[in-house]
Structure formats: structure tokens, C-alpha cells
Amino acid sequence: xxxxxxxxxxxxxxxxxxxxxxxxxxxxxxxxxxxxxxxxxxxxxxxxxxxxxxxxxxxxxxxxxxxxxxxxxxxxxxxxxxxxxxxxxxxxxxxxxxxxxxxxxxxxxxxxxxxxxxxxxxxxxxxxxxxxxxxxxxxxxxxxxxxxxxxxxxxxxxxxxxxxxxxxxxxxxxxxxxxxxxxxxxxxxxxxxxxxxxxxxxxxxxxxxxxxxxxxxxxxxxxxxxxxxxxxxxxxxxxxxxxxxxxxxxxxxxxxxxxxxxxxxxxxxxxxxxxxxxxxxxxxxxxxxxxxxxxxxxxxxxxxxxxxxxxxxxxxxxxxxxxxxxxxxxxxxxxxxxxxxxxxxxxxxxxxxxxxxxxxxxxxxxxxxxxxxxxxxxxxxxxxxxxxxxxxxxxxxxxxxxxxxxxxxxxxxxxxxxxx
Amino acid sequence: xxxxxxxxxxxxxxxxxxxxxxxxxxxxxxxxxxxxxxxxxxxxxxxxxxxxxxxxxxxxxxxxxxxxxxxxxxxxxxxxxxxxxxxxxxxxxxxxxxxxxxxxxxxxxxxxxxxxxxxxxxxxxxxxxxxxxxxxxxxxxxxxxxxxxxxxxxxxxxxxxxxxxxxxxxxxxxxxxxxxxxxxxxxxxxxxxxxxxxxxxxxxxxxxxxxxxxxxxxxxxxxxxxxxxxxxxxxxxxxxxxxxxxxxxxxxxxxxxxxxxxxxxxxxxxxxxxxxxxxxxxxxxxxxxxxxxxxxxxxxxxxxxxxxxxxxxxxxxxxxxxxxxxxxxxxxxxxxxxxxxxxxxxxxxxxxxxxxxxxxxxxxxxxxxxxxxxxxxxxxxxxxxxxxxxxxxxxxxxxxxxxxxxxxxxxxxxxxxxxx
Numbered sequence: 065x066x067x068x069x070x071x072x073x074x075x076x077x078x079x080x081x082x083x084x085x086x087x088x089x090x091x092x093x094x095x096x097x098x099x100x101x102x103x104x105x106x107x108x109x110x111x112x113x114x115x116x117x118x119x120x121x122x123x124x125x126x127x128x129x130x131x132x133x134x135x136x137x138x139x140x141x142x143x144x145x146x147x148x149x150x151x152x153x154x155x156x157x158x159x160x161x162x163x164x165x166x167x168x169x170x171x172x173x174x175x176x177x178x179x180x181x182x183x184x185x186x187x188x189x190x191x192x193x194x195x196x197x198x199x200x201x202x203x204x205x206x207x208x209x210x211x212x213x214x215x216x217x218x219x220x221x222x223x224x225x226x227x228x229x230x231x232x233x234x235x236x237x238x239x240x241x242x243x244x245x246x247x248x249x250x251x252x253x254x255x256x257x258x259x260x261x262x263x264x265x266x267x268x269x270x271x272x273x274x275x276x277x278x279x280x281x282x283x284x285x286x287x288x289x290x291x292x293x294x295x296x297x298x299x300x301x302x303x304x305x306x307x308x309x310x311x312x313x314x315x316x317x318x319x320x321x322x323x324x325x326x327x328x329x330x331x332x333x334x335x336x337x338x339x340x341x342x343x344x345x346x347x348x349x350x351x352x353x354x355x356x357x358x359x360x361x362x363x364x365x366x367x368x369x370x371x372x373x374x375x376x377x378x379x380x381x382x383x384x385x386x387x388x389x390x391x392x393x394x395x396x397x398x399x400x401x402x403x404x405x406x407x408x409x410x411x412x413x414x415x416x417x418x419x420x421x422x423x424x425x426x427x428x429x430x431x432x433x434x435x436x437x438x439x440x441x442x443x444x445x446x447x448x449x450x451x452x453x454x455x456x457x458x459x460x461x462x463x464x465x466x467x468x469x470x471x472x473x474x475x476x477x478x479x480x481x482x483x484x
Numbered sequence: 485x486x487x488x489x490x491x492x493x494x495x496x497x498x499x500x501x502x503x504x505x506x507x508x509x510x511x512x513x514x515x516x517x518x519x520x521x522x523x524x525x526x527x528x529x530x531x532x533x534x535x536x537x538x539x540x541x542x543x544x545x546x547x548x549x550x551x552x553x554x555x556x557x558x559x560x561x562x563x564x565x566x567x568x569x570x571x572x573x574x575x576x577x578x579x580x581x582x583x584x585x586x587x588x589x590x591x592x593x594x595x596x597x598x599x600x601x602x603x604x605x606x607x608x609x610x611x612x613x614x615x616x617x618x619x620x621x622x623x624x625x626x627x628x629x630x631x632x633x634x635x636x637x638x639x640x641x642x643x644x645x646x647x648x649x650x651x652x653x654x655x656x657x658x659x660x661x662x663x664x665x666x667x668x669x670x671x672x673x674x675x676x677x678x679x680x681x682x683x684x685x686x687x688x689x690x691x692x693x694x695x696x697x698x699x700x701x702x703x704x705x706x707x708x709x710x711x712x713x714x715x716x717x718x719x720x721x722x723x724x725x726x727x728x729x730x731x732x733x734x735x736x737x738x739x740x741x742x743x744x745x746x747x748x749x750x751x752x753x754x755x756x757x758x759x760x761x762x763x764x765x766x767x768x769x770x771x772x773x774x775x776x777x778x779x780x781x782x783x784x785x786x787x788x789x790x791x792x793x794x795x796x797x798x799x800x801x802x803x804x805x806x807x808x809x810x811x812x813x814x815x816x817x818x819x820x821x822x823x824x825x826x827x828x829x830x831x832x833x834x835x836x837x838x839x840x841x842x843x844x845x846x847x848x849x850x851x852x853x854x855x856x857x858x859x860x861x862x863x864x865x866x867x868x869x870x871x872x873x874x875x876x877x878x879x880x881x882x883x884x885x886x887x888x889x890x891x892x893x894x895x896x897x898x899x900x901x902x903x904x
Contacts, residue, residue, distance in 0.1 A: 078660045080653075108663035137656030143664040228883055233500075233785035236557030236886060240498045243528035244563040249781060268883060337778075340757070358757075360777035361669060365653035368789055371882065451882035462791065462871035463648055463688060466656060 067099060068170025070389070071113060072121075073106035074205075075176030075183075078138040079219030080226075080367040081378035082205050085175055086139060087132040088382020089203070090121050094129075099390040104167060104474055108141035110174070110183065114156065114482050116163050118474035131467035133379060134457035136367035139469050145484070147183050150190060157190040159482050164198060166477040171199045171389045175382075177206040177217075181397060182421035188395045201385045202397035202417050205378075207364045209260035212423035213415040214399035218381055219364070221374030221450035224264030226366040227253050227308070228451060230359065232268035235275035235306045238355070242304035248295060248346045249306045250356040251276075252339035254363060256312035259283050259427045261363070265308030266439035267447055275306035280342070282312035283427055284436040286321060291342075292349050294437055299352065313338050368464050372453025377410065384412040408449035487519060488590025490809070491533060492541075493526035494625075495596030495603075498558040499639030500646075500787040501798035502625045505595055506559060507552040508802020509623070510541050514549075519810040524587060524894055528561035530594070530603065534576065534902050536583050538894035551887035553799060554877035556787035559889050565904070567603050570610060577610040579902050584618060586897040591619045591809045595802075597626040597637075601817060602841035608815045621805045622817035622837050625798075627784045629680035632843035633835040634819035638801055639784070641794030641870035644684030646786040647673050647728070648871060650779065652688035655695035655726045658775070662724035668715060668766045669726045670776040671696075672759035674783060676732035679703050679847045681783070685728030686859035687867055695726030700762070702732035703847055704856040706741060711762075712769050714857055719772065733758050788884050792873025797830065804832040828869030 072089050074082055086105075093100045105119040106112025112119070119140055121129070132139055147156050164172070174184040181202040188200035204211055209220035231251050238249045255261040259281035266279055277298040280286060298305035313321045321338045339356040346354045377400050384398035397420055401413040431443035439447070457464040492509050494502055506525075513520045525539040526532025532539070539560055541549070552559055567576050584592070592611075594604040601622040608620035624631055629640035651671050658669045675681040679701035686699055697718040700706060718725035733741045741758045759776035766774045797820050804818035817840055821833040851863035859867075877884040 074660070078657055108660075111663060135656065136653050137658075138660030140660075141663055142660045144661070145664050225882060229788055230782050230786070232883060232886070233556050233787060234781040236555065237498055237781045237785040238557075240494070240558030240560075240562045241564070243531060243561055244565050246781075251782075267881075270881070337760070339778075355780050356778070357780035357782050358759075358776070358778045359782070360775050361654040361657045361666075362650050362671075362777050362779070362782075365657040366650070367653060368649050448881060453882065454876070454879060456874070456876070459874060461687075461690070461868060462645060462793075462873065463652060466652070 067101050069101040069168050070103045070171035070173060071106065071164060071169045072103055072173040073109045073112060073175065074138040074140055074142040075109045075174060075180040076142060076144060077207065077364065078142050079205055079207050079364055080136040080222040080370050081219050081374055082175060083132040083135045083137065083139050084375050084378035085203055085205060085218060085382035087129055088379040089173055089386055090129050092383045092386035096386060096390050100171060101168070104169065105140035107471065109143035109145065110147065111143050111145055111484055113160050113163055114484050116476050116478050118167060119471045120474045123472040124469050128467055128469055133375065134367060135466040136365040140471065146179050147186065150186055157187065160187060161191060161194055161196050163478065165196065167474065170197060173201050173203055173385055175203040175205050177208070177211060178420070178422055178424060181417050185395060185417040185421050188417070199389045199392060199394045201389050201394070202420065203381055203385045204397055204399060207261065208255055208258055210258045210425045212420050212425050215402040215410070216400055216450055218374060218378035220260060221371035221377070222366065223254070223261055223363050224267070224447060225371040225451040226363050226369050227261055227265050227359065228267040229369060231265045231276050231306060231308055234357065235268065238304045238306060245353055246355045247299050247304045247352045248343065248354040250309055250339045250342045250354065251307070252309050252311055252337050252356070252358045255282060255310050257282060257424060259310055262308055262310040263427060263431060263439045263443055264447055267444065267451060273302045276308045277302070277305045278307045278437050279439065280307065280309040280313050281427070281432060281436070282310040282314065284432065285316040286313050288345065292345065295346060296350055307342065309338050309342055311338055367457055370455050371451045372455040373450055375455040380412055388414060405445060408452065487521050489521040489588050490523045490591035490593060491526065491584060491589045492523055492593040493529045493532060493595065494558040494560055494562040495529045495594060495600040496562060496564060497627065497784065498562050499625055499627050499784055500556040500642040500790050501639050501794055502595060503552040503555045503557065503559050504795050504798040505623055505625060505638060505802035507549055508799040509593055509806055510549050512803045512806040516806060516810050520591065521588070524589065525560035527891065529563035529565065530567065531563050531565055531904055533580050533583050534904050536896050536898050538587060539891045540894045543892040544889050548887055548889055553795065554787060555886040556785040560891065566599050567606065570606055577607065580607060581611060581614055581616050583898065585616060587894065590617060593621050593623055593805050595623040595625050597628070597631060598840070598842055598844060601837050605815060605837040605841050608837070619809045619812060619814045621809050621814070622840065623801055623805045624817055624819060627681065628675055628678055630678045630845045632840050632845050635822040635830070636820055636870055638794060638798035640680060641791035641797070642786065643674070643681055643783050644687070644867060645791040645871040646783050646789050647671070647681055647685050647779065648687040649789060651685045651696050651726060651728055654777065655688065658724045658726060665773055666775045667719050667724045667772045668763065668774040670729055670759045670762045670774065671727070672729050672731055672757050672776070672778045675702060675730050677702060677844060679730055682728055682730040683847060683851060683859045683863055684867055687864065687871060693722045696728045697722070697725045698727045698857050699859065700727065700729040700733050701847070701852060701856070702730040702734065704852065705736040706733050708765065712765065715766060716770055727762060729758050729762055731758055787877055790875050791871045792875040793870055795875040800832055808834060825865060828872065
């Protein structure tokens with residue numbers, strides 16, 4: 065293929081390491097100048113392509129691009145915007161091709177989860193159908209760790225390290241307060257459908273008595289009575305109890321606990337977290353003093369305690385995406401392959417986008433203990449390597465020094481605007 | 485004074501660095517064997533002294549004591565237990581002296597906040613009155629940074645570093661999502677009476693447009709209308725808005741927002757956080773998508789991102805306490821003295837316990853901007869040095885390796901039990 069420009073976009077919820085992937089894409093593209101001209105990024109993801117709002121990454125210095133490796137969030141903006149099916153809105157796909165044509169774009173890199181893999185796949189189909197040569201590569205990312213085929217997902221290892229560290233630290237605090245004050249601590253973590261992040265909390269428990277003592281997975285319907293009995297037992301044995309709970313915890317009837325109908329003083333529904341509900345149960349039924357935390361975005365943006373393994377893998381998938389592209393591979397996604405468990409060794413493999421699109425990888429049942437309240441040794445073996453190693457950002461004035469790019473726009477070439 | 489044993493206890497809410505102080509006390513005591521025999525720690529704070537439940541720290545290896553320097557929580561247990569006044573319950577004080585006498589304790593180190601300074605002062609008075617030679621030293625600690633006389637409080641700098649880092653990181657996340665999703669992010673932090681921790685969030689904002697865009701201090705009554713206008717303005721200018729809010733935020737009538745009367749589906753009062761309330765306001769009045777986090781214990785136990793300055797100061801007050809004690813100084817507390825602001829230089833000074841007991845150091849009004857929503861340059865100058873430097877703990881299996889002591893009990897010598 066003659067030299068063409070590349071388009072890169074970030075999609076969906078961002079992570080602490082998605083910019084490490086962007087760094088991998090851009091630095092590697094800069095090394096393949098024979099094939100790749102400029103890398104244009106979509107401002108706010110695919111919306112940037114539809115609205116012809118492109119960012120010229122060639123205006124950024126090598127140092128700025130290098131700093132992406134240690135900067136959380138999505139440097140070019142991301143979006144929650146799913147393209148409709150080809151049948152429903154073919155105009156969207158045609159618009160994409162039109163914009164790519166106008167800017168001489170021959171490579172499409174889409175950095176996201178299941179939906180993004182699906183979009184990349186569809187874009188590759190429509191490009192072929194329209195006779196427009198376009199190499200389409202999906203690049204994996206999601207804190208939820210629920211992509212098919214890949215052994216793990218870039219972004220997950222860092223959240224895992226954050227939640228395991230945080231619940232261990234809070235456990236040390238609660239243990240010291242338990243005699244006269246707080247006996248139960250509840251940490252709410254992300255993962256609405258799959259319990260991978262909840263499971264990662266379990267890594268903090270290495271010896272008998274270590275917290276977290278209880279994990280509440282989205283896969284296991286909440287059994288109030290058994291939970292309270294287990295909490296009470298933990299307090300009796302160890303003096304306190306720490307709990308990691310998924311935001312997606314459900315009642316046996318399938319309803320989310322978070323939709324349990326909290327009302328403010330005026331009777332308005334309140335969108336609360338699960339942690340305060342669990343804590344309140346503990347207070348009402350066990351009469352124990354509690355504290356609760358909701359980590360929310362802190363967990364997925366905590367670049368200051370990123371997993372080195374995760375950063376390396378996040379960069380590697382970006383690099384591999386470009387290397388696959390210049391070889392002309394299309395409709396594929398670089399994935400992480402576990403070559404060996406102990407010692408942990410991994411490499412980058414290649415998967416077809418259609419095998420990844422719209423699948424969700426749930427926690428295997430044998431990763432959760434029989435009583436449903438903790439992780440098994442098998443799960444621990446799987447998770448442990450993913451949090452290995454530290455990769456600290458540089459600090460300035462006592463705080464992590466993260467980069468803000470210039471994000472210079474590419475001059476528009478098309479007359480027509482596109483309404484999203 | 486002839487060689488005597490020492491008693492050390494941790495009091496009140498623990499911090500990420502109170503064990504660094506314990507490390508300073510014990511390591512320094514071990515260097516003064518001519519004056520100090522064994523260091524006995526109170527199990528669960530002063531309760532351990534009252535119930536004669538003492539821990540023999542001489543049973544711990546030098547490596548274990550060294551590891552306290554990087555371990556959060558209170559290694560010997562703490563308690564929320566305030567001794568009554570001398571008039572109300574002289575028996576408590578007499579019991580303390582009885583236990584100290586039984587175990588040949590001549591030094592009393594009490595590591596805590598205002599209340600603990602008060603207790604130390606009273607214990608020194610009663611000892612003198614009873615003719616029992618006891619050197620009483622208060623050792624400062626509190627994440628609230630509200631102790632009088634000392635320039636800052638050991639434990640505060642690390643919380644400050646954590647909250648400033650966290651809100652900066654979450655800000656990078658929200659900025660990338662704002663086009664189609666979350667536009668407002670609210671982080672709730674500790675500090676029920678004084679806004680020092682809320683102020684520390686402000687350190688993350690270094691340039692025009694940086695978050696946090698709004699701080700809600702406990703010192704400034706919450707003005708809903710002005711808050712919403714400011715939030716709206718921030719979204720218009722920067723595309724998003726991040727907010728740091730104190731758990732102690734109050735309505736103009738003085739009531740805590742956290743007591744605003746959230747009810748569950750059954751009408752039971754819910755003890756919620758402030759962050760979800762603020763977020764809900766944003767949703768209802770501005771129709772913007774929001775996320776919120778409550779850091780709770782995570783902030784005060786986050787040893788993984790402790791401030792090096794704070795760790796050094798926490799250790800130094802422990803060391804100084806013992807050095808003061810062997811010189812026979814009693815009724816005093818080592819404090820941190822700021823010798824110079826830029827470059828930041830500090831030293832350890834000495835204050836009388838009675839000048840510290842029961843005072844609360846509030847944020848000066850000129851540390852808060854006129855509109856009440858941010859910190860002034862003067863405040864930034866004060867806070868900035870306190871978060872300087874990193875002091876990472878060692879890691880094992882990808883997680884911080886914190887020490888759990890053996891906490892071997894000292895055999896009891898008194899026949900009578902004491903009911904607390």
C-alpha cells in the first residue's frame with residue numbers, strides 16, 4: 065500500500081493506561097514513515113471522525129508523546145457513542161469513509177472494548193464493499209477485563225492493583241480501630257456485569273485472617289442472611305471485617321441493589337452506591353459501626369499506582385497494532401497471550417475482530433469459592449501476575465506530572481457538516 | 485532518673501504515618517538503653533494501659549520495627565476513648581499510675597490529637613500530685629491538621645498528597661468523557677470541622693482550567709444557587725467540572741448536608757455521604773451526567789502514596805519525643821516548626837501540652853478565595869511543601885508489603901481487673 069495517514073480513536077470508559085496504548089501506536093507509526101504519514105486522532109473518539117474533528121498528533125513533540133505512557137484518561141477525548149448497525153444507519157459508515165478519503169487515511173485504529181471491536185469489524189466490511197482500501201485494527205482496552213480471546217485486557221491490571229492495595233490499606237486502618245469504633249469497612253468497586261475487579265480485591269488476602277474477608281460478586285445473587293452471618297463470624301474471629309462489593313451486585317430477583325429505591329427527604333429517587341446500602345445493613349442488623357468508600361473513577365484513573373505489567377502490555381498492543389497494519393493485516397486485534405503461568409510470560413497474538421466483537425468474558429464459576437464469598441486459588445493464579453511491578457509517573461511539586469497535549473486540529477476539507 | 489520502662493499508645497483515628505512515629509519512638513528508645521528499658525505499647529491505645537493489656541515491643545525484631553515506617557494503620561491498635569476529667573473519674577487516672585508503677589514505667593508517650601494532648605497533660609498533673617515520677621510527652625498526629633502551635637500535623641501531608649493526586653487523576657478521566665458522558669465529578673474528603681483536606685485537593689489545580697474547579701469547605705455555608713452557577717460556568721468554559729467537598733459541609737442553618745434526611749425504600753434514615761447529594765443536585769438542576777467518589781478510609785491509609793516530607797516529620801516527632809523524655813522534659817509535645825517557606829526548611833520545636841490541649845486550628849479565612857470556592861495563593865504556599873517527595877513502600881507479589889507485628893503481651897502483674 066502507498067503511504068497513507070492513520071486514524072486513531074479512543075472509545076468508551078477510559079483507563080489509567082489507554083494513553084500508554086496511544087503512545088505505542090504513535091511512537092511506532094513514527095518509525096514506519098515509509099507506510100504511515102501522519103497519525104490523526106479523533107477528538108472525542110469516533111465522533112471526531114464523523115464530524116471531521118481530527119487532531120494532528122504530528123504537532124506533538126516526542127517528549128509529549130512519551131509522557132502519554134504515564135498519563136491517565138484519554139488524551140484525545142473518548143466517547144460513549146455506538147454506531148448503529150449497517151442496515152439502520154449506513155450513512156454513518158459512508159461518512160466515515162468520506163472523511164478518511166478526504167484526509168488520505170488508509171489505517172483505522174480503534175482503541176476500545178467489545179463495541180469498538182464490533183465497530184472496527186463493520187468499518188472494515190463497509191470499506192471493502194465501497195472499494196476503499198482501509199486497514200482496520202481493533203486495539204483492546206477495558207478495566208472490566210471482559211474481552212474474549214485475549215488473556216487479559218489492557219487497563220485491568222492497574223485497576224486490580226489499585227483496589228487490592230486500597231482494601232489492604234483500609235484493612236490495616238480498620239483493624240486498629242475495631243476495639244472501640246469501626247468494625248466493618250465496605251469498598252465498592254466497578255464491574256457491573258463481570259466480577260473481575262471485585263475478584264482483584266481478593267488478592268490482598270494472603271494469610272488467614274487477612275482482609276478482605278468477604279467479596280460480593282455481580283455473578284452471585286446477594287443473600288442477606290448468609291452475608292450477615294459471615295460478617296458476624298469475621299468480627300468474632302478477627303475483630304473486624306472488610307468487604308469488597310461490586311457496583312453490579314443484585315438481589316436474587318435480578319434487580320441491582322443500587323436501584324433499591326433510596327429517596328431523599330422530598331421523596332425523589334436517589335442514585336446511590338451499593339456500599340452505603342451494605343454498610344447500613346450491617347448497622348441495622350448487626351449493630352456494628354461501619355465505614356464505606358466508593359472508589360468510582362479514582363480506581364480507573366489511578367495511574368500513580370499502575371501495574372508495570374499492565375503498562376507494558378498496554379504499550380505493546382498499540383505497537384503491535386501498527387506493526388500488523390503495515391503488514392496489511394486488517395479486521396484483526398492484537399491480544400495478550402499467556403505463554404506460561406509461573407514464571408509469568410506473555411506475548412502478543414492476533415485475533416479476528418469478529419471473534420471478539422460483542423462477546424463478554426465472564427468470571428468462570430471455579431474462580432469463586434463454593435460459598436460465593438471469595439476467590440479460589442485458581443483465580444489467584446490467574447490474577448496475580450497482572451498486578452506485578454510498579455511504574456511510577458514522574459512527580460512535580462509533589463504531584464504526578466501528567467501531560468496535556470496541544471491537540472491541534474487538522475483543517476477541515478469537507479463542505480458538509482455531519483449531525484451526530 | 486534511673487532506668488525505667490516506657491509506655492507508648494496510639495489514640496484516635498489512625499493515619500498512613502502514625503506507625504512511622506511509633507518506629508521513631510521505639511528505634512530511638514532502643515538507642516537510649518541507659519535510660520529506657522523496654523517500650524510497652526498499649527493494646528488498643530490507652531485502653532491497654534487501663535486494662536493492663538500491654539504489648540512488649542522488645543519481642544519485635546529490628547526489621548519489623550523498621551517496617552513500621554512504611555506501614556499504615558495503628559500497629560498496636562488505637563481507640564476512640566476519652567478519659568473523663570480528673571474530677572469526674574479520678575479512679576481512671578489512679579489506675580493508670582497503678583499500672584505504670586507495676587510495670588516500672590517512667591515514660592508516657594501518647595500519640596494523638598487534641599484530646600490526647602489533654603490526656604497527657606492531665607496524666608502529668610496527677611502523677612505529680614501522687615508523687616509518682618512520670619515523664620509525660622504528647623506526640624502529634626492527625627489527618628485533620630488542626631493541632632495548635634505545630635506548623636502542620638504528622639499524617640496530614642500524606643492525605644493531602646492522596647486527595648490532590650486522586651482528584652487530578654479523576655479530572656483527566658472526566659475531561660476525556662465529557663463530550664458524551666460524565667461532566668461533573670464530585671470527590672468527598674475528610675475533615676468535619678476544618679477544611680484542610682478539602683484545601684489540599686486544590687493543589688491539583690495549577691493552571692487555568694485545571695480541576696478541581698470547585699472546593700466546598702466546612703467553613704463556608706453551602707449556597708446551592710451559587711454552587712450550581714459556578715458548576716455550570718465551569719462546564720461552559722472547560723467542558724467539565726470537578727468538585728472536592730468536605731464531609732462536614734453545612735447548610736446556611738448550620739446543619740450538615742450529610743444529615744439531610746436520605747431515606748431508604750422503607751423510610752429509614754440513611755447515613756449517606758455528601759458527594760452523592762451534591763451529585764444529585766447537579767443531575768436534578770443542571771441535567772448533567774455525574775460521577776462521585778467517597779474516599780473515606782482510603783485517604784488516611786494510603787501509605788502507597790505517602791508524602792516523604794510527612795514520613796520524615798512523623799518519624800522525627802517520635803524520635804524527638806524520646807530525646808525530650810531522656811532529658812527529663814515532661815508535659816511537652818515535639819512540634820514541627822517551619823523555618824523557611826521557599827526553600828522549605830523545617831525543624832522540631834517543643835510546645836507545652838497545655839497550649840495544645842483542646843485547641844482546634846481552623847483554616848484562616850484568607851486561605852480561601854473571596855468567593856469561597858477555592859484556595860488562595862497564600863494557602864498554596866502553606867500546603868505545597870507538605871506533599872513534597874515520595875516514599876514508596878516495598879512491594880511483594882505486586883502489592884505493598886506491610887508488617888503485622890507479633891504483639892506479644894506483657895504478663896499481668898495486678899490482681900484487679902479494671903472495667904472500662
